Amino acid sequence: xxxxxxxxxxxxxxxxxxxxxxxxxxxxxxxxxxxxxxxxxxxxxxxxxxxxxxxxxxxxxxxxxxxxxxxxxxxxxxxxxxxxxxxxxxxxxxxxxxxxxxxxxxxxxxxxxxxxxxxxxxxxxxxxxxxxxxxxxxxxxxxxxxxxxxxxxxxxxxxxxxxxxxxxxxxxxxxxxxxxxxxxxxxxxxxxxxxxxxxxxxxxxxxxxxxxxxxxxxxxxxxxxxxxxxxxxxxxxxxxxxxxxxxxxxxxxxxxxxxxxxxxxxxxxxxxxxxxxxxxxxxxxxxxxxxxxxxxxxxxxxxxxxxxxxxxxxxxxxxxxxxxxxxxxxxxxxxxxxxxxxxxxxxxxxxxxxxxxxxxxxxxxxxxxxxxxxxxxxxxxxxxxxxxxxxxxxxxxxxxxxxxxxxxxxxxxxxxxxxxxxxxxxxxxxxxxxxxxxxxxxxx
Numbered sequence: 001x002x003x004x005x006x007x008x009x010x011x012x013x014x015x016x017x018x019x020x021x022x023x024x025x026x027x028x029x030x031x032x033x034x035x036x037x038x039x040x041x042x043x044x045x046x047x048x049x050x051x052x053x054x055x056x057x058x059x060x061x062x063x064x065x066x067x068x069x070x071x072x073x074x075x076x077x078x079x080x081x082x083x084x085x086x087x088x089x090x091x092x093x094x095x096x097x098x099x100x101x102x103x104x105x106x107x108x109x110x111x112x113x114x115x116x117x118x119x120x121x122x123x124x125x126x127x128x129x130x131x132x133x134x135x136x137x138x139x140x141x142x143x144x145x146x147x148x149x150x151x152x153x154x155x156x157x158x159x160x161x162x163x164x165x166x167x168x169x170x171x172x173x174x175x176x177x178x179x180x181x182x183x184x185x186x187x188x189x190x191x192x193x194x195x196x197x198x199x200x201x202x203x204x205x206x207x208x209x210x211x212x213x214x215x216x217x218x219x220x221x222x223x224x225x226x227x228x229x230x231x232x233x234x235x236x237x238x239x240x241x242x243x244x245x246x247x248x249x250x251x252x253x254x255x256x257x258x259x260x261x262x263x264x265x266x267x268x269x270x271x272x273x274x275x276x277x278x279x280x281x282x283x284x285x286x287x288x289x290x291x292x293x294x295x296x297x298x299x300x301x302x303x304x305x306x307x308x309x310x311x312x313x314x315x316x317x318x319x320x321x322x323x324x325x326x327x328x329x330x331x332x333x334x335x336x337x338x339x340x341x342x343x344x345x346x347x348x349x350x351x352x353x354x355x356x357x358x359x360x361x362x363x364x365x366x367x368x369x370x371x372x373x374x375x376x377x378x379x380x381x382x383x384x385x386x387x388x389x390x391x392x393x394x395x396x397x398x399x400x401x402x403x404x405x406x407x408x409x410x411x412x413x414x415x416x417x418x419x420x421x422x423x424x425x426x427x428x429x430x431x432x433x434x435x436x437x438x439x440x441x442x443x444x
Contacts, residue, residue, distance in 0.1 A: 002077075003074035003075060003077075004074075006074050006147075006149060007059070007063070007109065009212060010065060010213050011063040011064060011213075012065060012066070013064050014062075014063045014072065016060070017062065017095075017098065019090040019091050020090075034118055034122075035119055036118065036122075038119075041119075044118070045080070048080050052079050054078075055087075057075055057076050057077075057088045058073055058074070058075060058088045058091035059074045059091075060073035060074070061095075061098075062102070063107070066213065066214070066218075066220065068224070070099070070104050070107045071095050071096075071099035071105070072108075073095040073106070073108050073109070075109065075110055077112065077149075080116060081112070082113055082156065083112060083114060083115060083116035084126045084127070084155060084156055085115075085116040086119060089130070092126070092133065092160065093129050093130070093133050096134070096137055097133070099142050100136055100140045100142055103140075104142070105145060107144075107147070107220075108160050109149060110146055110149060110156055110157065112152060112155075112156030112160075113151065113154055113179055114179060115127070115154060127155045127158070127159050130159040130160055131159055138328060141328055143166070143224070144163070144164040145164060145165065145167075145168065146160065146161045146162075146164035146166070146168065147169070147212065148161055148168065148169040148175050148194065149173055150170060150174055152169075152175045153175070153178065153179040154179055157176065157177060158177050161175075162202070162280075165223070165325055166204055166276070167203045167204050168203070168204060168207050169207070170194065170207065170212075171194060171208060172193060172195075173193070173194040174192055175196075175197045175202075194206045198277065199284070201277060201278015201279050201281070201314060202280060203278075204275060204277045204278070204291075205277070215274075218272065218274060219274055219292075221294065221300070222293075222294055223329055226300055226301075226330045226332060227295060227300060227301050227331075228299075229332030229369060230370030230371070231334055231372050233372055233394040234334075234336075234374055235444055236396040236443075237264055237396075238260060238396055238397055243397050243431060246424070247400070247426075248406070248420070248425065250399070250431070251400055251429070253400075254377045254400050255378065256398070259377060259398055260376070262305035262307045262336045262338060263307070265305070265374070266289065266293065266303060266336070269295070270303075271294055272293065272294045273293045273294075273303075274292050276292070277318070278318060279313075279315075279321065279356075280317075281314070283312070283317065283351065285312040285314045285315030286307075286309075287308070287311060287312070287315060287339075288304065288306055288318060289307060290322040291303060291322070292326075292331065300331055301331065301333070302325070302326035302332070303334045304318075304319040304323065304335045304336070305335070306337055306338045306339045306384070308339065308340075308378065309339065309340075310383070311341075312351075312353075313356035315356075316342070316353075316356035316359060316360040317356050319335075319360050319363070319386075319387055320360045320363035327363075327366070330369060331369060332371070334371075335364075335372070335387045335388065336374055336376050337375045337384045337387055339379075340383075340405065342382065343383075357382060360386040360387060364389060364390075365390070371389035372392050373389040373393040374393075374395070374396065375393060375394065375431075375440065376396050377399055378399070379399065379400060380404075381404050381405070384401065385401075393439070394440055394441055394442055394444050395431040395435075395440045396431070397443060399431055400431070401429055401434050401440070402424075406429075
């Protein structure tokens with residue numbers, strides 16, 4: 001798909017920009033056959049320009065998508081494989097600058113094979129320019145959405161694509177740092193696809209072309225229209241007629257299979273949800289839902305929700321990523337706590353359970369935006385507390401919060417298993433106990 005066709009597929013309108021004239025040591029702009037004097041490079045560029053109608057591998061400017069203004073850049077793969085050279089770097093840098101100075105989101109349509117060999121290390125250093133532009137964009141609190149076309153490989157993927165806040169991909173697109181001609185011969189081809197990258201937590205969604213405009217428009221709305229915070233916690237969905245009469249009753253209610261779970265609470269709270277998937281370190285946790293939701297009033301709230309399973313390290317890292325993104329963009333955060341505790345199997349330890357939990361604690365504690373927490377089921381030890389807002393946590397009637405599960409507490413105290421109910425009473429883990437102890441603000 002040529003760059004301009006991709007632009008037309010996505011935008012309501014598009015006004016192209018041209019980069020400012022460089023006055024620095026940009027030798028590649030004037031030297032015959034580029035900075036390396038690569039024989040035939042000028043002729044290759046001329047053929048690429050004639051074939052595509054473009055002056056470079058990057059087309060950029062300002063656009064409107066679903067009524068939302070943005071800065072937009074698109075790679076033209078037909079121009080030397082969408083490769084990054086010095087002139088392409090000029091255009092990328094200026095697209096980032098437009099987004100930053102006009103305070104509008106940046107949307108990148110990525111289709112590239114990597115850095116341009118004919119410009120050698122000059123081409124490779126364009127990645128440093130993109131990295132610096134990314135840092136400035138983040139410091140300005142401006143969101144960046146990347147759409148990965150086919151292919152999205154090399155340095156363009158590892159900077160423009162993977163450096164975005166929200167990463168969408170077209171079905172079947174090749175995605176990976178290694179291009180198709182430089183991968184190991186025995187490499188699993190599925191690892192280099194949009195679907196494989198989604199499963200590994202490196203992409204947030206795979207979106208069909210006909211749904212792309214609506215999806216990007218919703219993301220632009222979600223990332224630029226924060227609800228005023230702190231937000232109110234959701235209403236309880238439980239049928240419980242009264243608060244639990246004992247600690248063990250509280251435990252049994254929270255563990256009931258029929259109890260409402262995070263999905264039901266999110267469905268009731270939001271009219272539309274846009275998921276953010278994965279920890280960007282190769283891991284996902286199906287027991288944790290996160291993203292940005294649009295409320296009935298059209299305003300956005302970031303959410304992180306445990307689904308009643310033992311939360312894995314990838315879940316905590318994903319939660320921390322989402323909370324920090326919300327903090328940077330000024331989005332209030334809603335967390336739903338429901339876990340028997342952090343996963344403690346050998347694989348969880350090997351993948352950094354302690355560090356991941358610490359990172360989640362730090363993300364919540366360091367958030368400058370308001371965080372609201374609702375305890376909707378089990379609150380198992382530090383694995384639950386890591387996602388709870390200090391001073392703004394609420395509880396449902398069918399929930400409990402405990403320093404440790406009653407059965408484990410009894411075992412540690414060398415009590416017989418039948419002493420677990422008595423231990424639950426001693427732990428004072430009922431919702432009303434938590435209010436009295438000052439752990440939660442109230443019961444919804």
